[in-house]
Amino acid sequence: MPIEPTIKSRPIYGTLSPQKGTEHLLIADAEGAQAILDLAKSAPEGFFAAAEIVYIPRASGEGHVAALKALKPARFYDGPSIAAALPRLRQTFATAHMGLRVYLAGTEGLIGQAMLAATEAGIDYSSIQTEHRGSLARRVQCVHCKGVTEDVTTQPVTCAHCGLTLFVRDHYSRRLAAFQGVCINAEDRSEQVPVEEVFP
Amino acid sequence: MSAGTTKLDVTVADVVPVNDLVTRFHFRPTAGGLLPTFSGGAHVVVEMREAGRPPRLNPYSLMSSPLDTSEYTISVRRDDVGRGGSLFMHRNVRPGDRMVVSYPVNLFSLDLRAKKHLMIAGGIGITPFVAQTAQLAAEGGNFELHYACRTASLFTYGDLLQERYGKRIHLYHDDRGEKIMLDRLLTSQPLGTHLYVCGPAPMINWVVGRAAELGWPSENVHFEHFSAPQPGLPFDATLAVSGKTIHVGEQQSLLEAIEAAGVDPPYLCRGGVCGQCETNVISYDGKFLHNDHWLSEEEHRSGCKIMPCVSRFEGKSLVLER
Numbered sequence: 001m002p003i004e005p006t007i008k009s010r011p012i013y014g015t016l017s018p019q020k021g022t023e024h025l026l027i028a029d030a031e032g033a034q035a036i037l038d039l040a041k042s043a044p045e046g047f048f049a050a051a052e053i054v055y056i057p058r059a060s061g062e063g064h065v066a067a068l069k070a071l072k073p074a075r076f077y078d079g080p081s082i083a084a085a086l087p088r089l090r091q092t093f094a095t096a097h098m099g100l101r102v103y104l105a106g107t108e109g110l111i112g113q114a115m116l117a118a119t120e121a122g123i124d125y126s127s128i129q130t131e132h133r134g135s136l137a138r139r140v141q142c143v144h145c146k147g148v149t150e151d152v153t154t155q156p157v158t159c160a161h162c163g164l165t166l167f168v169r170d171h172y173s174r175r176l177a178a179f180q181g182v183c184i185n186a187e188d189r190s191e192q193v194p195v196e197e198v199f200p
Numbered sequence: 201m202s203a204g205t206t207k208l209d210v211t212v213a214d215v216v217p218v219n220d221l222v223t224r225f226h227f228r229p230t231a232g233g234l235l236p237t238f239s240g241g242a243h244v245v246v247e248m249r250e251a252g253r254p255p256r257l258n259p260y261s262l263m264s265s266p267l268d269t270s271e272y273t274i275s276v277r278r279d280d281v282g283r284g285g286s287l288f289m290h291r292n293v294r295p296g297d298r299m300v301v302s303y304p305v306n307l308f309s310l311d312l313r314a315k316k317h318l319m320i321a322g323g324i325g326i327t328p329f330v331a332q333t334a335q336l337a338a339e340g341g342n343f344e345l346h347y348a349c350r351t352a353s354l355f356t357y358g359d360l361l362q363e364r365y366g367k368r369i370h371l372y373h374d375d376r377g378e379k380i381m382l383d384r385l386l387t388s389q390p391l392g393t394h395l396y397v398c399g400p401a402p403m404i405n406w407v408v409g410r411a412a413e414l415g416w417p418s419e420n421v422h423f424e425h426f427s428a429p430q431p432g433l434p435f436d437a438t439l440a441v442s443g444k445t446i447h448v449g450e451q452q453s454l455l456e457a458i459e460a461a462g463v464d465p466p467y468l469c470r471g472g473v474c475g476q477c478e479t480n481v482i483s484y485d486g487k488f489l490h491n492d493h494w495l496s497e498e499e500h501r502s503g504c505k506i507m508p509c510v511s512r513f514e515g516k517s518l519v520l521e522r
């Protein structure tokens with residue numbers, strides 16, 4: 001399902017395609033593996049010999065690990081969570097040279113957090129390839145307690161930190177790699193708002 | 201006078217020969233005080249007035265430190281085969297002369313988010329970097345300059361830059377066979393480096409081409425051409441909006457001919473890079489000689505647009521939306 005741009009800060013994603021470069025870092029989670037496998041179809045000779053794949057299978061992706069390894073990347077890493085992979089990514093960026101190209105695919109949470117690490121290392125966000133695949137689940141930051149709730153699929157959502165009922169806005173912060181969640185029943189906390197699954 | 205090119209009255213404070221080809225000019229505000237602030241990479245358009253001919257308007261990069269706006273300095277390389285603007289500067293301009301220059305315009309600015317600035321200069325293309333390095337040094341910025349020139353005697357500001365910045369300056373003498381090891385240089389830069397190049401067109405094309413090939417995103421690559429209008433066959437053009445027909449002489453640019461007819465289109469660079477003078481073509485019968493670095497190849501082929509500061513036309517008729 002394509003993501004429709006609503007307001008300016010809402011990220012828009014594309015389709016991964018091989019770029020000219022001396023090294024390639026491909027980061028994906030869950031269904032994002034499929035985007036890498038699709039990119040491989042048009043990748044030039046030698047592309048994966050200069051590539052590193054960082055993959056977070058999550059619930060749905062274990063089946064893709066073998067297919068990704070079969071691309072024979074120079075390095076392959078799979079980890080339990082984005083949070084666990086981030087220090088490694090930061091280390092890679094810190095020692096990398098110009099010519100490294102970055103490709104991100106999968107959930108918005110993965111794309112956003114990896115993008116943040118990449119831009120902090122000095123990569124211009126418009127030179128990073130992104131492709132959204134799989135779940136529309138969002139990373140949401142509560143504007144009240146600042147806590148981040150991962151994998152939000154409902155509207156509204158209960159803040160995992162302070163328990164407020166949050167309306168998930170389309171307002172997205174690149175700096176936080178999260179959408180904004182604002183208390184929906186601030187006037188009357190006892191008011192019950194129906195919860196719907198809107199980010200499947 | 202055109203949008204964005206507000207003028208400044210200046211007095212020539214000093215004229216300093218630098219070497220056989222290059223002379224430096226210092227301008228101070230005639231009314232006293234300070235000149236407008238600028239950032240490294242900016243240029244001004246210098247008006248050269250001579251009795252009996254339309255003024256010459258040539259762009260020159262500011263090479264003085266952006267931290268000192270008590271004066272602007274430019275360095276002009278003598279060009280014996282051009283239309284005489286640089287020769288006029290060398291031969292006619294004396295201390296005490298009053299001149300008019302435009303407000304500074306920067307089409308080659310530093311990206312200050314860069315983790316490092318890698319600069320590559322050829323010949324007189326060094327001028328914007330003299331200002332940029334002064335700006336970066338004051339801010340504690342990380343930079344490295346690679347500068348190629350034909351011979352030691354023409355190494356304009358090579359010594360000065362080495363004196364100021366030591367090992368950050370790398371000089372390459374063509375006549376000693378010294379060459380910039382471009383691929384090695386481009387593949388060994390830390391992530392977040394921005395690349396800047398100014399010099400002869402073949403050098404710019406070489407550097408920009410290798411950078412793209414080696415995976416430098418275009419966002420990180422900046423360049424400036426010191427282009428000038430090229431002479432060509434004379435032609436006529438009709439200005440549909442102002443209802444005039446003009447003749448463009450062999451040595452004249454289309455922009456200059458439009459101005460001579462009393463129409464003032466906007467401009468900033470007069471070198472085909474800023475995009476200000478972009479003009480719609482209403483109809484034509486003939487072929488365009490596009491010399492700009494602004495329009496896309498597709499736009500060049502479409503025959504719908506022309507940059508009159510540097511581009512020409514050959515053919516039967518040309519009607520412009522001016």
Ligand SMILES: Cc1cc2nc3c(=O)[nH]c(=O)nc-3n(C[C@H](O)[C@H](O)[C@H](O)COP(=O)(O)OP(=O)(O)OC[C@H]3O[C@@H](n4cnc5c(N)ncnc54)[C@H](O)[C@@H]3O)c2cc1C
Pocket residue numbers: 243258259260261262274275276277278279281282283284285286287324327328424425426427428429430431451469470471
């Ligand atoms: C943004 C910008 C910044 C610049 N900064 C600097 C600077 O800092 N220092 C500097 O020295 N220059 C700079 N220039 C170049 C400068 O503006 C002039 O082009 C240069 O000084 C030559 O001027 P000119 O009038 O003598 O010759 P121009 O008429 O401008 O001619 C320049 C070139 O055009 C060709 N040409 C023009 N007329 C003829 C003809 N009749 N026959 C054959 N060939 C011809 C020749 O190749 C000639 O060498 C800059 C240009 C730009 C666009």
Ligand code: FES
Pocket residue numbers: 466467468469470471472473474475476477478492494507508509510
């Ligand atoms: S004046 Fe800048 S492109 Fe023509």
